[in-house]
Amino acid sequence: MSAASALSKSASKTVPAPSTPDAGSSVLPTGQHGIKEHSDGRFGYVPVQTRSDRFKSVNVVDFEAVTGREAVWKHSPVAKFTDLTAGDLDGSRYDVESTEVAGISVNWVPRSDARIGTAGLPEERAAANAWGAFDEALAITVSGEEAKEITVTRSTLGNSARAAHTIIEAKPFSQATVILHNTGDARLSENVEIILGESANLTVVTLQEWNDSAVHLANHFASVGRDARLKHVVVSLGGSIVRVNPSVRLAGPGSDTLLLGLYFADAGQHLEQQVYVFHDAPKSRSRVNYKGALQGKDAHTVWIGDVLIGSNGAGTDSYEQNRNLVLSEGTRADSIPNLEIETGDIVGAGHASATGRFDDEQLFYLQARGITEEEARRLVVRGFLTEVVQQIGSPELEARLQLAIEAELIGTDDK
Amino acid sequence: MSVLEIVDLHVSVETDQGTKQILRGVNLTINEGEIHAIMGPNGSGKSTLAYTIAGHPKYHVESGSILIDGADVLAMTVDARARAGLFLAMQYPVEIPGVTVTNFLRTAKTAIEGEAPPIRTWIKDVRQAMTNLRMDKTFAERNVNEGFSGGEKKRNEILQLELLKPKFAVLDETDSGLDVDALKIVAEGVNRAKANTGLGLLLITHYTRILRYIHPDFVHVFVNGRIAEQGGPELADRLEDEGYDRFLVPSNVG
Numbered sequence: 001m002s003a004a005s006a007l008s009k010s011a012s013k014t015v016p017a018p019s020t021p022d023a024g025s026s027v028l029p030t031g032q033h034g035i036k037e038h039s040d041g042r043f044g045y046v047p048v049q050t051r052s053d054r055f056k057s058v059n060v061v062d063f064e065a066v067t068g069r070e071a072v073w074k075h076s077p078v079a080k081f082t083d084l085t086a087g088d089l090d091g092s093r094y095d096v097e098s099t100e101v102a103g104i105s106v107n108w109v110p111r112s113d114a115r116i117g118t119a120g121l122p123e124e125r126a127a128a129n130a131w132g133a134f135d136e137a138l139a140i141t142v143s144g145e146e147a148k149e150i151t152v153t154r155s156t157l158g159n160s161a162r163a164a165h166t167i168i169e170a171k172p173f174s175q176a177t178v179i180l181h182n183t184g185d186a187r188l189s190e191n192v193e194i195i196l197g198e199s200a201n202l203t204v205v206t207l208q209e210w211n212d213s214a215v216h217l218a219n220h221f222a223s224v225g226r227d228a229r230l231k232h233v234v235v236s237l238g239g240s241i242v243r244v245n246p247s248v249r250l251a252g253p254g255s256d257t258l259l260l261g262l263y264f265a266d267a268g269q270h271l272e273q274q275v276y277v278f279h280d281a282p283k284s285r286s287r288v289n290y291k292g293a294l295q296g297k298d299a300h301t302v303w304i305g306d307v308l309i310g311s312n313g314a315g316t317d318s319y320e321q322n323r324n325l326v327l328s329e330g331t332r333a334d335s336i337p338n339l340e341i342e343t344g345d346i347v348g349a350g351h352a353s354a355t356g357r358f359d360d361e362q363l364f365y366l367q368a369r370g371i372t373e374e375e376a377r378r379l380v381v382r383g384f385l386t387e388v389v390q391q392i393g394s395p396e397l398e399a400r401l402q403l404a405i406e407a408e409l410i411g412t413d414d415k
Numbered sequence: 416m417s418v419l420e421i422v423d424l425h426v427s428v429e430t431d432q433g434t435k436q437i438l439r440g441v442n443l444t445i446n447e448g449e450i451h452a453i454m455g456p457n458g459s460g461k462s463t464l465a466y467t468i469a470g471h472p473k474y475h476v477e478s479g480s481i482l483i484d485g486a487d488v489l490a491m492t493v494d495a496r497a498r499a500g501l502f503l504a505m506q507y508p509v510e511i512p513g514v515t516v517t518n519f520l521r522t523a524k525t526a527i528e529g530e531a532p533p534i535r536t537w538i539k540d541v542r543q544a545m546t547n548l549r550m551d552k553t554f555a556e557r558n559v560n561e562g563f564s565g566g567e568k569k570r571n572e573i574l575q576l577e578l579l580k581p582k583f584a585v586l587d588e589t590d591s592g593l594d595v596d597a598l599k600i601v602a603e604g605v606n607r608a609k610a611n612t613g614l615g616l617l618l619i620t621h622y623t624r625i626l627r628y629i630h631p632d633f634v635h636v637f638v639n640g641r642i643a644e645q646g647g648p649e650l651a652d653r654l655e656d657e658g659y660d661r662f663l664v665p666s667n668v669g
């Protein structure tokens with residue numbers, strides 16, 4: 001693809017963000033003085049300068065074949081899921097189990113549903129591939145002001161490459177906790193759209209307890225309306241490759257989001273999350289806190305946290321952090337926080353990242369107080385991850401996760 | 416009557432320059448209720464003795480034995496030694512991320528006693544011990560040693576000493592880095608623990624000032640990996656006046 005066609009395509013397909021009003025008319029990304037296309041034969045590559053300017057398309061052929069060198073893919077083992085980025089995906093209905101809850105409907109809706117595409121659009125090839133392939137979307141619609149909780153479980157997706165599309169809509173002033181529980185086998189690329197109306201209060205938990213061989217690539221797109229509050233929780237424990245990338249646009253004034261993540265990678269596991277918060281309205285607030293533990297050879301985790309405070313984001317308050325706890329040799333934790341600020345009038349913006357090792361001296365200290373090695377590890381990991389578990393706000397799920405974390409520790413001891 | 420015996424102990428450590436002999440035949444017997452001070456210049460092997468008793472994997476016992484009431488300490492894992500009644504108050508206590516002081520103390524107490532302490536009396540005991548050591552209530556919810564000042568870390572060590580009630584405690588330079596007020600608080604804690612449980616103490620120190628607040632029954636001067644001289648409290652006074660110079664004449668290990 002030539003440089004010119006790549007750029008003109010980007011210009012025509014990009015959904016311009018309000019913060020870059022001339023993105024549609026200009027061929028080049030704006031905002032930085034002197035940026036222009038290089039004539040040095042770099043295949044027309046111009047680095048994306050602002051997070052909201054990333055190329056978006058629902059059409060898979062608009063994305064070039066994935067090489068693993070792209071910013072969004074460079075930390076992922078892309079050769080292990082070419083079926084999801086380049087192959088044909090089965091987009092048919094699948095079995096869903098869910099409890100009956102008053103005020104929450106779960107049903108399949110056609111591609112023509114007006115909500116589809118309103119929360120966000122794919123920014124990479126696997127997401128676009130899924131977008132083009134799904135036959136119907138699973139719609140979870142929340143109404144009613146009283147608090148309620150639903151669990152929607154997928155356990156029989158099987159081993160063939162699949163696409164899925166989910167809409168979670170919280171009507172204005174509604175309140176609910178929606179738990180997406182994933183178990184069994186899967187080779188899945190999916191998009192999840194989360195739409196919060198004015199003053200809605202929604203918690204979405206996506207819990208990955210897949211079988212060991214599962215591959216799961218998910219993009220969550222959320223749009224948070226005026227004074228609405230979204231708590232979004234990614235819990236990744238099981239699966240071979242699990243990549244859950246939540247993008248949240250704080251679209252209405254006073255909107256608020258808390259993005260939590262909890263992951264435990266054991267030998268050979270790849271757990272990734274690329275988190276993006278776009279403050280696109282004044283007085284919006286965000287908190288991001290992802291915590292992960294790694295244990296076993298070639299356990300690999302990736303956290304990329306992008307926060308963009310757009311020119312509309314006056315008076316916003318944001319903070320993101322990632323903490324990793326390394327429990328053994330041979331693991332790798334990538335942690336990359338990014339912060340972009342386009343307005344000077346903000347209450348706060350900060351980020352932090354730390355990756356620490358549970359080392360022999362800590363073990364010695366605990367053992368010198370009578371605590372066995374096994375108990376010492378459990379104590380440290382439980383203590384480390386509990387901070388996130390406790391913020392989920394669903395006592396039953398919290399208790400279950402504590403047990404699941406214990407099981408992870410024991411399970412990885414055998415490897 | 417419990418007894419801790421150290422018999423002809425030889426210990427080495429691996430360094431970049433090869434194996435280095437540190438302890439060269441240490442003999443020491445501590446009875447329950449006794450306070451032994453081990454004093455000596457830097458590099459004489461005092462801390463090595465402390466960590467060898469606790470079982471730090473860095474130190475290799477070449478020969479000799481350590482016995483607690485006749486049981487072979489060297490055959491025990493680190494945690495088994497603690498459960499057998501040994502305690503090491505560390506010179507540089509380690510930070511434990513993610514584990515609160517409360518959680519840590521309860522887990523350690525449960526491990527040592529073999530069962531969880533009765534919750535009501537335990538909480539009361541912890542509060543009382545913290546108050547005695549002038550530790551603010553907020554300590555309980557902080558992660559172990561994380562962000563603690565030097566004095567806070569040492570008080571946290573003594574808090575554990577008071578609550579875990581070992582038979583024998585080794586205090587490795589607990590006085591170092593403490594101002595006089597903190598030193599008094601820590602010394603009071605140690606004396607209280609001894610009065611309450613009658614434990615035996617091995618007090619390792621470079622300076623004599625802690626001995627003004629914790630009165631030793633025996634003083635041992637440690638030079639070049641073994642005990643060069645021993646005596647009663649008067650030996651400490653003499654060291655206060657003369658320093659270690661007279662012990663360092665032919666073989667200063669630096």
